[in-house]
Amino acid sequence: MTVQVEMGNASVTAEEVGEPLQQRAKTLSWSQISFSIGKAGGAGSSILTSCHGSAENSTLTCIMGPSGAGKSSLLNVLAGRVAHGGDKTITGSITVDGQPIDPFVYRKQIAYVMQDDAISPTSTPREALTFSASLRLARGTSKQKIKQIVDDMLDELGLTGCADRMVGGGLIKGISGGERKRTSVGVELVTDPSLVFLDEPTSGLDAYSAHQCVSLLKKLSSSGKCTVLCTIHQPSSEVFLQFDSAILLKSGRVVYGGPVLGMQKHFNSCGYPVPDLTNPADHAMFTVQIIDDTEMDKVGLFQIEDASKVRSTSFEGDDSGGIVPVVTATFMTQLAWLMRREMNGLVRDKAALIGRFGITIFLNLLFGLIFRNAGNRDDSQEGFFYDHFGALTMVTISSMFGAAQPTLLAFPEQRPIFLREYSTGTYSIMPYFISKVCFEFPLAFAQSLVQWLVVYWLISFRGSFMLLLLASFALGLASASIAVLMGCAVADVKTASELLPVVFVPQMLFAGFFVSTDQIPSYLRWAQYLCSLKYAMNVLSIIEFGNGACQEGAENACKALLDSNEIEEDKWWVYVLVLAALFFGFRIIGARVLTIKATTVF
């Protein structure tokens, strides 16, 4: 069957778009929704208690209430984005157009726009929407159709003027906050959802942009394409009156649920009338915060669900433990789109690129000038030998930080984007990591090449240029893997930066720079097996001080250096294998950490 639907100015068929476009705006109702954390019935464990309400077909509904009232929790429970199981208990009944649903099963049909705009800063709104549509619409949707859908959506969201400017974020200048929010909405809407949920869509926007944002949601819902439900903090009266319905929560209970114009009547009838010329939303928010729950019960301010409308429990959570995304696009399509985005990110974030190579050149020039000719002096003299070793040490340490630091600083910024996209089934973990590695390899190689071009002849290293370059390239990749794991595990750049010394400084202790391995207490020596710097240093020491490169007359010093750090020349390949294992091992653990996080992200 072909279903004809309107998409902005264009008319497309369900078959052409490839999505089940018979999904039109739907009515979502819920009854007796309770959500608790901790042992059932335990004190203070209840977050939502017997909540009821509905978001009627083609309407705009807001969930409001004081901070901690349970707005986001209710939205997440309705969206199936909070996992039942473990210490979380969710019960109640949810229906879509009268049919009971399990939100865990239904969640893919609900577009969910998170509070923070997790969009790639180097993408343009057009690219962000095209990326989402290409990976989330059904396979076989033609490029032409996707272009049409994206163009229409940009037009509808008022983004045509900035469609080809970068979204921006961090140090990258981009479109305004309101435009970014609309882009986030568009990224979800291109999948043609019948229910759209937004968590605090106006947060961080000025009064005008907040009004514009809600106007847009109103336009979307009243067009009949979708039903919109969002949480909101303290709306102005202009914003409040744009909503069709409001649900007011306090302490996880419903104070009011119904048409916005009925809220005033509810407060009037309970003895707390809205004064003239007062925003009813402000009055409601102030009133529920100054009256305690016992008094609210007494005066009937908490709305009890009409007994005739109470539905028996239709789900009790499936104890699925989290979201298991279903990816629509093929592996190659995912990889191609991710690679394209990585490429754009690399080329467009010029500051990051200049910083990375600029710092590498500056530091290595400094080492080169300080240790000038250190490799050509008489290594049989202890002082000269240690200058030579010191030069190798400094260059190696800078290799490690040079590769790890940019990754560590960039990854926490990309993490929320991954979590959003992975949890909505945009792509799976494998193409994501492959696309990252594909760009990291040439970048890390180029960085090592620049480094050794600067220092090799200035310091007069004795080992083979190519081998020294390859060893520090391997170190760069392995160190970046540790940074990826840290970036996967922590939520923000600040925490990542604070953790940097904890992870990398101990590596220097085990690498034999300051204390030889045989001096480290045996019960701590195991830690060296996790240190990429240690194994890279083993390889680099063999290349620079091993049999082939050691100066005549300095053989004893070279041998003592290798022996004291337990470096065996014929085991160089073992050290290379350990570096490869660390490279893969840390990345696999990082991927696992991220996917676990994505299943419980809400």
Ligand SMILES: Nc1ncnc2c1ncn2[C@@H]1O[C@H](COP(=O)(O)OP(=O)(O)OP(=O)(O)O)[C@@H](O)[C@H]1O
């Ligand atoms: N995973 C959780 N573990 C423990 N407590 C939680 C969890 N999620 C929510 N809560 C608690 O439930 C209550 C409601 O939280 P929720 O985030 O839903 O409130 P909110 O109304 O959206 O607040 P805000 O407007 O400040 O975002 C809060 O007291 C919060 O601390």
